Amino acid sequence: MNIIFLGPPGAGKGTQAQRICSALSIPQISTGDILRRAMKEGTETGLKAKKFIDAGQLVPDEVIIDIVKERLAQDDCGKGYILDGFPRTVPQAEALDTFAKIDCVIELSVDDQVLVNRLSGRRVCLKCGATYHVSMLGEKTTCDVCGEELIQREDDKAETVLNRLKVYHTQTAPLIGYYERKGLLRKVDGDQEVDAICGAILKTLGVRA
Ligand code: ADP
Ligand code: ADP
Ligand code: ZN
Numbered sequence: 001m002n003i004i005f006l007g008p009p010g011a012g013k014g015t016q017a018q019r020i021c022s023a024l025s026i027p028q029i030s031t032g033d034i035l036r037r038a039m040k041e042g043t044e045t046g047l048k049a050k051k052f053i054d055a056g057q058l059v060p061d062e063v064i065i066d067i068v069k070e071r072l073a074q075d076d077c078g079k080g081y082i083l084d085g086f087p088r089t090v091p092q093a094e095a096l097d098t099f100a101k102i103d104c105v106i107e108l109s110v111d112d113q114v115l116v117n118r119l120s121g122r123r124v125c126l127k128c129g130a131t132y133h134v135s136m137l138g139e140k141t142t143c144d145v146c147g148e149e150l151i152q153r154e155d156d157k158a159e160t161v162l163n164r165l166k167v168y169h170t171q172t173a174p175l176i177g178y179y180e181r182k183g184l185l186r187k188v189d190g191d192q193e194v195d196a197i198c199g200a201i202l203k204t205l206g207v208r209a
Contacts, residue, residue, distance in 0.1 A: 007108035010115035017084040030084040056163035105179040108190035123150040
């Protein structure tokens with residue numbers, strides 16, 4: 001199954017994609033993770049993306065479309081995948097339609113006030129992409145999965161967060177209508193416990209938990 005996770009920053013796309021991907025044994029394709037890795041490695045793409053990401057803006061469509069097109073052509077995507085963070089604009093969605101067949105779009109909805117709290121407390125592992133919240137970390141500063149030191153993303157700092165929410169509402173939210181018109185959109189309440197959301201997504205996908 002080829003699935004898109006759509007929702008504002010902090011909605012839980014990464015958290016849920018990781019779980020659903022392991023339940024379905026399909027790859028999680030997170031464009032944010034791909035870009036952060038490229039920035040860390042200092043590749044040409046990483047350097048190009050950095051100024052947009054740090055400002056809370058989207059990187060240009062042509063940059064991200066090429067990355068996703070190349071990634072979806074790899075063998076491990078043959079049995080399906082979850083796109084987490086792509087598409088984020090209507091031109092990206094239109095481009096995707098030319099090289100992929102999407103079966104389902106899960107929209108995770110969460111109010112802006114809740115999102116601000118989630119994003120300001122988010123800590124991530126740049127090595128494996130795992131996501132945490134300070135409220136569950138206590139004294140711990142390393143990743144449960146791979147042991148790497150956790151960091152706060154530059155773009156999760158307060159001033160950038162509000163900008164990212166604005167970008168979501170103006171540039172990404174139109175995709176809700178785009179996929180609704182195609183009959184692919186399924187809404188899931190993202191303001192519940194992580195396990196409850198995971199169950200709701202699996203049910204929506206017709207998979208038994
Ligand atoms: P996204 O990928 O949509 O930006 P994340 O999965 O990274 O969102 O989650 C953002 C933050 O909110 C993280 O700190 C994560 O631990 C936390 N979080 C995710 N899902 C929930 C939830 N259902 N309830 C409370 N906090 C959550
Ligand atoms: P979040 O988890 O908060 O939703 P991501 O990790 O998906 O954020 O993305 C972080 C940043 O990477 C975005 O603010 C944007 O600058 C860039 N980015 C990621 N995916 C895309 C995309 N599909 N189009 C343009 N920019 C993107
Ligand atoms: Zn890790």
